[in-house]
Amino acid sequence: MYIGELARRSGATPKAIRLYEQLGLLGQIAREGCYRVYDAAQLQQVQLIRQAQRLGFSLAELAQALGSDPAQPDWRTLLDRIEAKRHEVLAEIARLRQLEHELGVVGEEIAGCLHGQPACEIDGA
Structure with missing residues (x-):
C-alpha cells in the first residue's frame, strides 16, 4: 500500500x-x-x-x-519502559494530589478573608 x-x-x-x-x-x-x-x-x-x-x-x-x-x-525492553512510565505516572498523580490539597487550603484561607475573619493572613505569603 x-x-x-x-x-x-x-x-x-x-x-x-x-x-x-x-x-x-x-x-x-x-x-x-x-x-x-x-x-x-x-x-x-x-x-x-x-x-x-x-x-x-x-x-x-x-x-x-x-x-x-x-x-x-525487544518486548522485554518495551515492558520495562512501560513499567517505568507507570511509575512516572504514579509519581505525577501523587504530586498533583498534593498540589490539589494545597490549593484547597489556600482557597479556604482566601474564602475566610472574604467572610471577614479577623487577622486574615495567607500561609507562606
Whole structure:
C-alpha cells in the first residue's frame, strides 16, 4: 500500500509516517520507482507507535525500545519502559494530589478573608 492508504488505515498523517521512517521506526521500506510501498507489518508498526504515543512515550523513547529491527521489537525492553512510565505516572498523580490539597487550603484561607475573619493572613505569603 502507498503512504496515503497507510495513513488512512492507521490514522497517522503522511508527514508523521515519513518521520517514523526517517527515525528508523518502520524498518526497511520497499519502493516501486519513487513511491514507498508499505506492508501489513508496517501498518502494525505505525499503530504500535501511535498507541505508545497516546500512552506518553516519545519517539526517541520508542526508537531506543524498539532496537535495531523495528519489525522484531525487544518486548522485554518495551515492558520495562512501560513499567517505568507507570511509575512516572504514579509519581505525577501523587504530586498533583498534593498540589490539589494545597490549593484547597489556600482557597479556604482566601474564602475566610472574604467572610471577614479577623487577622486574615495567607500561609507562606
